[in-house]
Amino acid sequence: MKIRLNSTYIGGTSTGGRVAGKGCGTLFFGLFFAMGMLFVVFILGEGLQQVAPWRWVETPCTILSSTVDETDDDQKPYRPFVRYRFEVDGRSYEGDQLFRGSGATASYDRARDLAGRYRPGATATCRVDPDHPALSVLERTMPWIILVVFFPMIFVAVGAVGLWAVWRGSTTNSEAEIQSISGTAPKGKGHRFMIGLGLVFAVVGGAVFTFLFAVPFVRTLASARWEATPSTVSRSTVRSWSTDDGTSYRADILYKYSAHGREWRSNRVTFFSALSTGRDEARAMRDRYKAGTQLTAWVDPADPTHSVLEREFRPRYLLGLLPLLFLFAGAALMRFGWKQLRSVSNVDGGTYETTTTPVTSPVTLKPQLSPVGKVAGTLFFALFWNGIVSIFVWQAWKGWQAGHPDWFLTIFLIPFVLIGLASFVFVGHFTLALANPRPRVTLLTGEPCLGDEFRIEWMFTGRSSRLSHLRIFLEGREEATYRRGTDTVTEREVFATITFVDTANGWEIPRGSAAVPIPDDTMHTFTGPSNKVVWEIKVAGKIQRWPDVDQNFPVTLHPLRLEDV
Template sequence: MVEFNGTSSSKALSHSKATPFGCGCFFVFFFGIFFLIGSFGTILVGSDLVLPYLQALSWTENPCTITQSQVAQNGQLNFEYEYTYLGKQYTQTQYDAYESTIKSADERREIVNENPVGKKTVCFVNSNSPDEAILSRHFNPISLFALIPMFFAAIGLIGMIAGPILTRKFSNKIAEAQKDAAFQTSSPLAASLTSQSRDWQEPGVTSGPQELKSDDHPKRNFIICLLFSMFWCGIVSIFVFETIGEWVQGNQPWMQTLFMTPFVAIGLGGLGGSVYLFLKIFNPVPKLVVSERAIPLGETIRMKWIFDGQVSSIRKMTIHLVGTEWVQYRRGTSTYTDTDDFYTEELIEITDPMQMEIGEIQVTIPADTMHSFYASSNRIQWKLQVKGDIARWPDVDQSFGITVLPKSLNR
């Protein structure tokens, strides 16, 4: 079964429909999530730990008298003071601006010792609402916890700005390096000169039989996904516990719950993906050996495969020859990346496990297609793709890159 789109080997395929998942859009989306959740966390934590303290700094100093000061048998702080403001008497029990924070036993005892019953001191009254007052306007280091979500918001903002810029620069450097090392057909003269030699090889590609390297790295992918999931869930858990606490106290934070739902879903999805990638580590691993890694258009090589591991679980194994065009372009201020499989050929399909473990076939590169090509914004890449269908388990899916040379004129 062969599927070939295009009639000319020199025809570019960059007019296919693009998806706006270029490096710029991806980083804006990815770091935008960090910025969004960090900003929400800053507002959430700051409203409890920072805002009350800042508001109390402008409150009016006013005389008051301690009327109750003791630590009950259950450890609860019973604290009360009276004050008169604008001719009206008030009673207040709040000690400082951090009413929502839980004070330790030592802190409660210290408050009682420093403020015995009958002590005349000063409190700080909210002039806009005189029934609000605090006895202490000290700064509590617990307010620094607000810097944690602020830090992630800053990471998100920096990533949204710097990510696309750095990625474009890095991509251009890689492309230039590949362009210097790879065969280029930027002019008809260069193409005609290099095509006349059958002995021409791409620099960096050794000749003769060799084992191909897979583009898939299950262990690395698992570690990256797991670290990201743990990092993500660690951040989100701070706000999840805050939301749960609101429900436990009898409040109904529906907006907060709805806002947190997609972030919790992302964390659970990441953990699920980590489990999937962990199971994939135990899949049988295909290894490919070819008689030549660099193949001119229209020529044939031998390819041998062998599986490392049990293949009895594989229901169907296929090997495809795939040609892909990679295009990167700008539209306005955004960078877009598009890929298109312009050539797909099924080389073999096996359902008998006895034949899957080891085998050999011939691979012929079609003569009327495009050879490997590398430029800053356009690439033609060829690969051998091995797939194995496994019931109720992650499938085998690994790709092995090969180099397709221009057609030789001295055949």
């Protein structure tokens, strides 16, 4: 039996194919990089504006007025308006900026609380730009927006790495066209990048999940202890504003109530207000809370500034769980990268892992991937993939609803949507396979060495009578990873197939045993930096009009015994 450990296959592509591939790759990854950088520059610019007041001079000031003003912006209709007076070099100035930026917000409660910090006639400290005294703020804010830069950095990283992979130089001589990864790539570099990318995914997913679901959910639970307080709707309207993808809508319900001896106002209907609503839902909420309607608000007895109209948990709030896909994907990516990094660090130079001491007692094998694992893996991929794609599909759909379809985005999304649909087909396939009879394989004589007789026993649990055909065989496979020009290729080639049983006899299928000799001139299990020799026992069972049984059981074949050499 011929064993091929070092593949010398050299494949090639035409110059035209390489140019076309580079062009497509540049367009695809360049789009990722450009869009990501655009958002990075915007976010960093906003962050620098917030940082500037930390270098300004503290100056005493007097508060002249403090109110909540309404803006002309339906997206952020409320603004805390605080007017104050201060002096610089004997000259009097007036300012009305609470902090850098407009300070406008969609929440009346936030605008009211910010304005309420400053009572007319009180003294305070403002920050004045020493070079331009007309510029001043009352508060310095932390540039938390800079943390959002991690999200577009995902696109920048994907685009940059993709462009680097497309355009990095390649050698031209035939010996360099294909070379082992272990000889050209710095060990662990890709795995560290994988860990870093996973960390970004996890941080972004965790932050968005906390904002969209965790905090609102905790506040909803806390409101169960709040007091019922009579309230009156002052104004009920549907606010709308234009975006690149159409028009967004939100119901703005402003109501008033009395607590602790004074009147308060709020427009908080639910704690999950960050989740967007459609036009029909916004109009329905407006009609439900018409101006002048007497209703019950729930008010925090310890802090009457906190109130809410609806404490019920609605099914649509579960959309706030979607960011967990990013969190779990990031955690899985970090775990996989860490495991791979440790495995690389355990291989030093030319010292390769082969096998350990053979186990001589009977061994029950574990499947490479259990049926439940297949469902979980495909379901995770389907949810993660479709969760990301759905964001862009929703944007495209809003464009179609608004009568301004984005044809480029729609056509671009077609293959991604098809992959997402196919992933759910696989989920259904593997879910049906959960009802299949499950094989159990035992090595009767323990882990074999080359030249030994390999004895196994198999048994099915479940309805094995559904199986119309059974084949169990041992497969030896070589895996070699190489660099071919600018591409990384993993070649897999089966070099040995040894059949234990191949039968359609209903009496032999449920349970049995078999023995085969292992040739002494084949290759044992082997793991190197860029080459592997893998042995598996494969169980293939045919079921009519149903997903077939397909289970792989990794097994270790040891080298020849010393006494046999």
